[in-house]
Each structure stands twice: as structure tokens, then as C-alpha cells.
Amino acid sequence: MSNNQDKPIYVFKGEALANYGFGDDHPFGLDRHDAFQVELAEAGLGDSIRYADTRRATVDELSLFHSADYIDFISKRSAEGTGFLDGGDTPAYPGIFETASDVAGTTLAAVDAVMNGDTTRAFSPIAGLHHAGREHAAGFCVFNDCGIAIEYLRKEYGLSRIAYVDIDAHHGDGVFYGFEDDPDLIFADLHEDGRFLYPGTGAVDETGTGAAAGTKLNIPMPPGAGDEEFDEAWQLVEAYIDNAEPEFIILQCGADSLEGDPITHLCYSEEAHALAARRLCKLADRHCGGRIVGTGGGGYNRRNLARAWTRVVQSFAEAQ
Numbered sequence: 001m002s003n004n005q006d007k008p009i010y011v012f013k014g015e016a017l018a019n020y021g022f023g024d025d026h027p028f029g030l031d032r033h034d035a036f037q038v039e040l041a042e043a044g045l046g047d048s049i050r051y052a053d054t055r056r057a058t059v060d061e062l063s064l065f066h067s068a069d070y071i072d073f074i075s076k077r078s079a080e081g082t083g084f085l086d087g088g089d090t091p092a093y094p095g096i097f098e099t100a101s102d103v104a105g106t107t108l109a110a111v112d113a114v115m116n117g118d119t120t121r122a123f124s125p126i127a128g129l130h131h132a133g134r135e136h137a138a139g140f141c142v143f144n145d146c147g148i149a150i151e152y153l154r155k156e157y158g159l160s161r162i163a164y165v166d167i168d169a170h171h172g173d174g175v176f177y178g179f180e181d182d183p184d185l186i187f188a189d190l191h192e193d194g195r196f197l198y199p200g201t202g203a204v205d206e207t208g209t210g211a212a213a214g215t216k217l218n219i220p221m222p223p224g225a226g227d228e229e230f231d232e233a234w235q236l237v238e239a240y241i242d243n244a245e246p247e248f249i250i251l252q253c254g255a256d257s258l259e260g261d262p263i264t265h266l267c268y269s270e271e272a273h274a275l276a277a278r279r280l281c282k283l284a285d286r287h288c289g290g291r292i293v294g295t296g297g298g299g300y301n302r303r304n305l306a307r308a309w310t311r312v313v314q315s316f317a318e319a320q
């Protein structure tokens, strides 16, 4: 069991996070942060949560996952403030380097809060930018805060067995391919079948390469899958994580897997997210002193993201 059961859940909040987005006409707009924070405040969790401040990642921290050339490319595009960072999904805007660094740094602040023992569970809503690769932007994602956090946990805290669990509708390709041949990155991803949804990857036979062959879990879900299908598939994730005995868990809880998202076709309710959070807290208590960080990920229906992420934070609090 956790040694920190009386400590509040850290929830990261602030303008720096709210400012990561691509304008009002883009699915990843600037109103996502506040949509969640209003819902969370209304949930009345009181002293069981504590708001924490954002911080900006340094270039050295970004370099833990990304190449120097890529970081330099984003810096230049940010200064120019026009054009796209990828094939057309992720536009540049003035200052995108800084706001993307704020997202990444805040996920590292969540990791620090947990590793320092200030809390056992922490959540950052504007985070989980799982499509960014080591050398490229993709799918609204510039810097891959989860990938950076995994490398950071290894370098700063000497951990090796880190579990990454992703229930966003989209495959977490940036994390998967970033660690595809790394047997120590415990990876489980439930996502809409790539034959029907961006980015098209994450087939069931993608289990890792080289020394990591057979060690990773990709579970494609059929379009229209709901809570029943999620619960069934979740049993595989749970058994896999339990068996892998991680030292730290990162949950990417994208809310675009809920029914009514404008760009995907999965039909979970927010109870899928509550279930994942609750069960992962139990596994975290069993294997890693309760340590878990939740990252918001995708979600383009504001009501859905507000409810799903609030249920994740509630589940973290109830598990204390």
C-alpha cells in the first residue's frame, strides 16, 4: 500500500497550459483547459486535491526524448509563427515552442511531485501529446511529454521499469515507436483500429522489435466499441501490467474515446476512464508505492473531456 494516503492529488492548472492549442476553429482549441477545470471545481473534491503550478521544460529536458535538430526546427518555426509543423494537422503559431515546453515541463513537475513524495498521484489536463515522435511533430502534438517523462524518470530517478498505458482513441504512436525496441518500457494501448482512424498504426501484432519483441501490448478496438468492450479488453491490460511489475505508471487518458467525440468512432462513457484510473491505482499500490501520473491527452467534445478527466481525478482521490 501507499505510504502517502493522506496526501492530496496534485492537479496542474494555469494559463501556461491553457495556452497550448491551435485556435478556435481547431479541434485542439484553447478552451479545453477551462472546460475541465470548471467541471472539476464543481465536483467538490475539496481537500482531496491540491492545485499545482506549471513549469517550462528546459532544452536539456526536451533533449531527453527529442533530437537536437527537431528542437531547433520547432524553435525556428515558432519564431516565424506560420506554416505547419507536420503534413497539415499541426500548425505553427508564434510562441508554440514555449507553450509546448510548458506542457512538457508540467508533466515533469507532476513526475517530480510524485517522486519527491509530495503526493502519490498527479494529473495534468493539457498533456499526453502522444503522437510527437523523437524527430517529428504529428497530430496536434509538438513535444511528447510522456516520452520525455519516461526518459526523465530513468535519468533523474534511476527507474527503469516504467509502464505507459494509453486509452485515447488514437494509437500512441510517438511513444510506441520511440521505445519500440526497448524491453523496459512497459506499453499497453487500447485504441480505435488503425484501419479506421489516424494514425493507422497499433495493430495487434505490433509487439515490439529487437530485444523488445513480444513485450508490448496493442489492442485495436472496433469502431462503435462501448464500455462493455472496453471492460473486456481492459482485463488484458490489467494482467499485462500486473505481470510486468512496473516502478511507475503513466496513464494517457484521452477523452476522444467517449461517445460523441467529433473526430473518432469509439463509444465509451467516462466510466471507462474511471475504471482504468481506479484499477491502475491498485496496481500502482501493489508494485510501485502508489506512484501514478495521469495526462489528459486528446478529447474534442468539451463535455466529454471535462467529465472523463474529472472521473480520473476522482478515482485517484478515492484510491488514496
Ligand SMILES: [Zn+2]
Residues within 6 Å of the ligand: 168, 169, 170, 254, 256, 297, 298, 299
Ligand atoms: Zn486522440
